[in-house]
Amino acid sequence: MNKAVVQATNKFSGKKFATKDADLTTSVKLYTLAQCRPDLSSEDCHFCLSNATSMLPTCCEYTQGARVISSSCNIRYEIYHFYNATTVPAPAPSPTNKQGNRGISRQVIIAIVVPIVVVSLVVLLVGLRFLTGRTMKKKQYGSIKERNEEDEISTVESLQYELNTIDLATTSFSADNKIGVGGFGDVYKGILPNGREIAVKRLSKCSAQGAKEFKNEIVIVAKLQYKNLTRLLEFCLEGEEKILIYEFVPNKSLDHFLFEKQQLLDWSRRYRIIEGIAKGMLYLHEDSLLKIVHHDLKASNILLDGDMNPKISDLGMARIFNVDQSRENTIRIIWLHGSRVRIAWSILCKV
Structure with missing residues (x-):
């Protein structure tokens, strides 16, 4: 994941996007993805992705796949190939107003609203998954203390x-x-x-x-x-x-x-x-x-x-x-x- 972050924040490439894979075992591969908003600077992108990566040990140590999503960047890892190797992030919306003085164009509105809605939904789903996972873990380990001695x-x-x-x-x-x-x-x-x-x-x-x-x-x-x-x-x-x-x-x-x-x-x-x-x-x-x-x-x-x-x-x-x-x-x-x-x-x- 750290290698993907470094590649995504390379100021010479300007992509703000990278994928990396690594062999966990002879039969299992780990696939990672790091992505920032295209309009972020390399420094801001690196800061956002580094913060997201630092959350993985506390939120996702028992999972075989996870995502951390913020308004400016997101990271993801899985043990299956979830991305297209040729995928690149969408370019930043053009500031040109095609409708002149009549206001913001429909394309710009869509480009702003749709990502916000999608990110909000994904954050909600990830939050529910995280809370459910922690509840299950607490039940799993807490049951050891709650069982009576005869059952143990x-x-x-x-x-x-x-x-x-x-x-x-x-x-x-x-x-x-x-x-x-x-x-x-x-x-x-x-x-x-x-x-x-x-x-x-x-x-x-x-x-x-x-x-x-x-x-x-x-x-x-x-x-x-x-x-x-x-x-x-x-x-x-x-x-x-x-x-x-x-x-x-x-x-x-x-x-x-x-x-x-x-x-x-x-x-x-x-x-x-x-x-x-x-x-x-x-x-x-x-x-x-x-x-x-x-x-x-x-x-x-x-x-x-x-x-x-x-x-x-x-x-x-x-x-x-x-x-x-x-x-x-x-x-x-x-x-x-x-x-x-x-x-x-x-x-x-x-x-």
């Missing part, structure tokens, strides 16, 4: 495991297999019948807030697939047992290395860990289908795989935001061990 669990029902299979994998939750303790309960290492190693998070039966966090984590993590996030494999909801089953990450958490094995963290590893955490957070905030704020990011919730690559875990406190939402009012206080968190990040970054 059912959407990932295919991930549910039987309790006896988990009991067998962890040797009846043997103390020898315990690898961690969290606010929600204990974490165990398990081995499935096919030999796959798993991490089993068992919700404490006396935890008052664990059930909500358990369901929240299933709904959120089941929809996310990224290399720097721990991957949910299955869950179990049977009787009073509430269990999450994750991929097993052998090198424990980041705070284990920061406070007990700091000598193993050379600068190259620290840099890779910092970069991986940043990529995981960027995915949650910007690149995933859902817009998610972790709400409990700390060194103990960063797990390290066999190659010391970081994986963000524990999304029980996470919040789902609407696509265009930038803030949220909360009524729940989450206590973080502030001094230990600050010390951990200071050690990692060598501040």
